[in-house]
Amino acid sequence: MSNEAKALREALGARLRILRKDAGFASGRAFAAATRWQESKVSRIENGRQNASEEDIRLWCQKANAPDQIEDLIAAVRHIEELWLEWRRQLSHGAAPRQERALPVYAKTKVFRIWHPTVIWGTLQTAEYAAETFRQVIDYYEIPDDTESAVAKRMERQRYLYRGDRLFHVVLAEQALYTNVGGPDVMRGQLDRLLAVMTLPRLSLGIIPRQADMRIWPGNSFSMFDSKLVLVETYSAELSVTQPREIALYARAFDLLKASAVYGQPARGLIGSALDALG
Structure with a gap:
């Protein structure tokens, strides 16, 4: 334990x-x-x-x-x-099985609340960006290399952006637009992808500018699935939060983070600036 x-x-x-x-x-x-x-x-x-x-x-x-x-x-x-599911145990057979286990959770969820301070959320990633993140995971945890199948499973999650009546509330910190994952070409494709998905009617994408007045410290990234489950990732393990009183704290944190974010044209401007910085 x-x-x-x-x-x-x-x-x-x-x-x-x-x-x-x-x-x-x-x-x-x-x-x-x-x-x-x-x-x-x-x-x-x-x-x-x-x-x-x-x-x-x-x-x-x-x-x-x-x-x-x-x-x-x-x-x-x-x-x-089941509080701490250590990554080495979860990924012992590669990264793809963990991606596949996420699909039923996505299928049942109606409202997603996502916070990522440093990287692009997996469901909004391009295949190239996702492949680089999985290569890093595979090297770091020294697990079997199943990058191709892991990417395919992650891309499969994207179908939920277009199906049903699900709502996706995603907040990224501006740093996520600049964290170099895979080099300039991969980053250009990823930032273009963000501009494209912003037009989806059920996706609300906010970005917290680097100089924004923060209502709460950034903390770790987390994903909320309705008001039933919160997943928090650390380097060693994935934390599953299911207690109602703790979930309420994450909901409050998300609202405070969201209050510092910009949306629509200001968010597009931040993405455009990140693209310009790539040259």
Whole structure:
């Protein structure tokens, strides 16, 4: 178990301990008697040495007179064990399988909220730009080279830009227009692609200028799928956020980032300036 998951398990145990005490159970022994559990089980859960099951959560909240906490606590339980999906484990068979696993999530999502401070979001990438990002991933994590199939799967995601009634709210920092991925020719093609997709009726593309007044620090890139899932990427792992109260924080962060972005002709002007800088 990762250190992050361990910390969350301990935090969950602390929350459950507070609920137990607020309900008038001064000791774990008294609560164990009420639930007909072993006292050691209550202790292990409260101290983060054992993860509570969904059934445990329901019974705990029932005995602690806290039914309003069930949904959020169950989300926390589901989240803990799969919190950090290490890239080396996810990509052990190459990059393409991870791209394929994303397709069902895209198919079910109606509203996308995407923040990328340094690179172009994958679904808006050209094949050449995507190929270079996958080559970097393959070299960095030393995984099997399946660049061609990984690019094909990423390009397959783009069909959702044109189908159904999905809405895509994408915010990039201006730096993403200048981060050199693949050299001038690849970057020209990618920036031209951005200008083209801006005409799509269901895509809202905002760019935060370098000198914009920021309402919140940029942080890591993240992708929100409806209000059910947020994915945050780091160098070592992919963080899956499913707890409603945490998702609400990302929604607020996105709104604050969006408030600093420009759209329409000003955004086109920033892309045009990046193209001019390529010579």
